[in-house]
Amino acid sequence: MSGLLPVEEAQARTLTLRTPLSPETIAFSECFGRYLSQPVTALRDQPAAALSAMDGYAIRFADLPGPWTIAGEVAAGAVPSRALGPGEAIRIFTGAMLPEGADTVVVQEDVAAKGATLTLTGDGPAARGRHIRPRAGDFAAGAPLLDAGARLTPGAIAAAIMAGAPAAPVHRRPRVAILSTGDELVEPGRPLAPGHIPDSNGAMLAAMLAAEPAAVALPLHARDERGTISNILRELARHHDVIVTIGGASVGDHDHVRGALADAGGAVDFWRVAMRPGKPLIAGTLGEAVLLGLPGNPASAFVTATLFLLPLVRHLAGARDPFQPRGQAPLAVPLAAGGDRRDYLRARLDGGALTPLDSRDSGQTRPLIAANALIVRDRDASARDAGALVDYIAIA
Template sequence: MSRLLPVEDAQARLLALRDPLPPENIAFSESLGRYLSHDIVAKRDQPAAPLSAMDGYAIRFADLPGPWTIAGEIPVGAAPAHPLAAGSAMRIFTGAMLPDGADTVVIQEDVAADGARLTLTGDGPAAHGAHIRARGSDFIAGAPLLPAGTRLHPGAIAAAIMGGAAQLGVGARPRVAILTTGDELVQPGRALAPGQIPDSNGTMLAAMLAGEPALVSLPLHIRDDREILARVLKDLARRHDVIVTVGGASVGDHDHVRGALDDAGGTIDFWKIAMRPGKPLIAGTIGDALLLGLPGNPSSAFVTATLLLIPLVRHLAGARDPLPQVRQAALAVSLGPGGQRRDYLRARLDGGLLTPFDGQDSGRTFPLAAANALVIRAIGAAPRDAGEPASYIDIA
């Protein structure tokens, strides 16, 4: 029997088949969820000048405990009209620039104003420099803000804008085609004849990619016909970066993905992985397109998409760390020994405890609805008791 490829080797070989797509410049409003193609370095100090962190009055610390003469007001977004003289105070608001000569802010709750006279009524600032945001206290010009490959979330976008970026360079979105195969499959919502089942995998995979930076075509379905499949693969390869087939990846009489890939002029890079579910997975190329042939059972398709399809899409889109993050949590129940393939067990993480489901058959769909984690059980792993740690992948 041929040696099954370890999961890590399969992931590495798949990502090595193609470099990330060329970058493109986009507006900030389009950048959420995209991956930076270059480092973001600050072009300015933030703050660019000392600012007040509170509403109150700018003073000289040496003039405490007052009283002071109120010498004006500094609105947010405007430069102070003049320096602060000794014995004077200027009304100031949160985020406003301090005038030259001021080194402390006394908050408005600690003082009382009577005309132009300001007196201390509370404890006052505890130290020189109180309630001031120093220039460059957030970051300074030239400081690295975001490394290439960062996925842009709202906070990262804000940091890039505050650092002075005018637009963002990001990896292009890979074009992904999803193709389900099988005579037994019927489009969702249509009547079923005996022996037929609804085609859930295409919609499931499209939903899994909905939050990723990808351009996903509506799922297609074709019957079990090698000639038709080869023709469709050849056509899709001209217009897509990734083709995902679902079903037909095993060795049955009606499993045509390998043969159709060959007929279409493609090549196989690897086939079969030491994992459960998901062993009969195919990876190859057709021209410039990548082909990922997933197993047809729903759980197998879901698990292999989590471990290989989503990382591939993220890699092509420019991600620095495209693989799913492995976490640790305690088991709520005991876990039996591992077998000859690495297991990815559908499980529920609740209250910090992992509970793998009893039914792990790859044809079962219902556990996917309740699962929010995949518990990882290594090849040949020893049994573990409740309370012991286990590795898992978050799929919530």
């Protein structure tokens, strides 16, 4: 459609409005979900020595099938006091260092100890090196483990610590302000006068951002007054990296976000995207802050936040790939032809198949309860039969 940006171009332009935030170093106990500002390279071998993988006895494979003379014991964290000689066995526990001279561990279930004599009662190890974790079997010093921009998952945190990193080098968390606009909106829990509705969008976006590395301020509300909105935007830009407005992004007499942004000294980079729902989307800047003006209908706000706000926050937090990946799944039911914009249809992925939800009304919130996916249907897409593969984006 004339004057509407394609979704991918709009997403790319949003990310160019500001570079990732400055790096900082934080404790591993605080870094879950953050993005690395620099690569993590192993500073040590892991394990740093050959270790036993089981409780049992360290032996020489050549001495099988025994018997052996028990010559000592080594526990995890201890250093073996002596080397292993021919015909000897040393009691060893999981995670303990292998004594010099030993090349195999026989598990305790396959042997019996009587005094200082150890005899084989089971099959014993089938090959040299059984039940041993070799030195650097996980990784060696100098090995690249995590790239810059990688998300610190629990597994990544464990690997970085084991690699010898003293702390986590990450990007600063974006500070995000949420501003709902509209005379009809009332704070949740307050009595409603005729024509008023509860403000659900502010809490919804805050919940969406709760899983992201962002510092989110409590949602604010402004009436449909251009001067009021302008003053609030100017103040928010002083303390936040991202300002998200909800509502007031269209062309009605009471849609003031674009004008208020200009009055505050900001600039619009683009307005209106070729998508449904969510066409009247604003992206711009005000000082150092990026402003995203989302539509006010709940489904529109949800979809545009998924496609633009969450990737922007991840980008500023240093993510290498900030966009939610697409998947493919078959349709459980037929799907009608698309229209003149890209559609993001609320859907339910269940049993490996996608069912579009009946309602396309972007003002309804009930479909958001059931939806766990957005079917991505390109402009002028043809009708699809049940079983046809379609693209989708997973949502919470």
